[in-house]
Amino acid sequence: MILSSRLKASAAIVARGVAGLALSFALIAGATPTSARQAATAPVQAPAAVPAIQGQGPALWVVKDADSTLYLFGSVHVLRPTTGWESPRVKAAFDSASDVWFEISNPDDQAAIVPLIQQYGVSPTYRNATTLTTGELTLFANAAHDLGLDAVKMDNFRPWFAGLMLSVTPLVKAGYDPKSGVEIVLKARAEAAGKPVHGFETVDKQVRILADMPEAVQLAFLRETLKDYDEATVKLDEMVADWARGDVPAIERLMVQEMKTDSPALYKALLVDRNTDWANQIQTLLQGSGTAFIAVGAAHLAGPDSVQAQLKARGVDVEAVQ
Template sequence: MMILTNLVRRCALALIALLAMGASPAFADPALWVIRDHDSTIYLFGTVHVLKPQTVWRSARITQAFEAADDVVMEVEQPDNPMAVQPLMLKYGVDRATPLSAKLSPETYAKLQAAAQGMGMAPGSLDPMRPWLAALTVSLTPILRAGYDPESGVEKVLTAHAKAAGKPVHAFETLEQQIRFFADMTPDQERGLLESTLADIDEGPAKIDLLVDAWARGDQVALKHEMIDEMRADYPGVYALLLVNRNKDWARQLKAKMAGSGVSFVAVGAGHLVGPDSLQAQLGALGILAEVVE
């Protein structure tokens, strides 16, 4: 959801809690949008799924919008037990019949083995994984070692606060749906994801620090450049699968939600709220105007 390499970072900020932040800015002001009709108000907030515990991100605007909400909508359901994802990973991310060595070129496999061993993994430990899961694994490991914590991610914090306040928490997608956005990739898309991951792996947390610093400052131009532009140009199929199509679906869900009434706070990966195919753009195509909350 949420990404690690250039491709994963731009595609799925949210899929498996994969973003991080280094130094916290002295003044945090992430962007916030709102859509309204005569009896509905829905706030749209872009998130980062893994942060360092000291990261500052809650501004007065965000706090006020969240506290005003009757319910909260997340990109994906947040299980109480983090181990709930393991059966899905085994189902969709493991292939014991055909090892990675048989799916990759000798050069790519050698790079993967070197990266894994450099992270302290046993030789061949990734062989049962499908390419998409191997890509996420070798990308996530250095970020976690650098001190980034999934428990400090925005969704975790907001979910805890919502439950403490008695606010219902809903989701656009189930865990299984979100994992299948990776698992249903074509073999070529999977290999491309892994190759891109290995090509960019040395950039690691330093690159992500820059990206999330832009997020915390509300710099939408920098976010679009880091998260959207290259993926849209170089990986159009993956871009459509992980961003465009999902944004269209979420826009339809929000339009249906506006048929009701009340105030809602929607929190989805920041990559979904930037670029020409953003959630706001898809809402606009349905005749719903998203405005920046100043």
């Protein structure tokens, strides 16, 4: 694959893979850091109920030893409010847990993202106006306007951040909402029930994965976001439909295999390295006792380098919950 094709594929992968983070930014990031700080004071409210599932619902796994039970649930970070996902088996597993684990412990902490935006997303020496073509700048301005932002004030947004922000608009217009994402719902329930909430990593680490991408990949991400603006929801819709009916092989094809083939470096950074780290932490949890419910992005629980595959390679038994 030639370099331009690799960059295009990488950009598309990033756009789909960080949709949840993109909409989290949408909650807080206006055109200026000041407006972001003001929005960050408003709490994120999870919906009171989740719609009924269609069929069996998303996949669920369990890891057990003599005195530990750990449930693994592949989540989608942002959903339409009409998407059902809480099957009886998922509800029973969650209710039985004394502790809850997510990728990060504070998915609803909007204020935590503001200093990261200022540190990694904005650069006084960078200008999109001198990097993008005239046609791309027109698309940039139109997309920013749809989001209620000022393209001029976004001129010094680094490409990864500008692309992330602009990828928000079509998803919001299509009805996706971070308040309906799995983690926001489950975190609210965990706190109401007095269940401690933990994270495998920090929001700083997640942002750095994007901010540390090579500049060429960042620019490709921004350009593909602008080019495919009107079709941005198609792949996400497909992935959510597959996830909601528990079609793990389909998730592997859409979210894992494409990344592994077209962008090995991103595959390693976004999936393999993190899955390895989380499998290490899960093994540590098994050394203790009790029941925990673990919810991480669905792509991390699909494919040959999934969390389950890494655990099985170490002799840890992982079973699908029927």
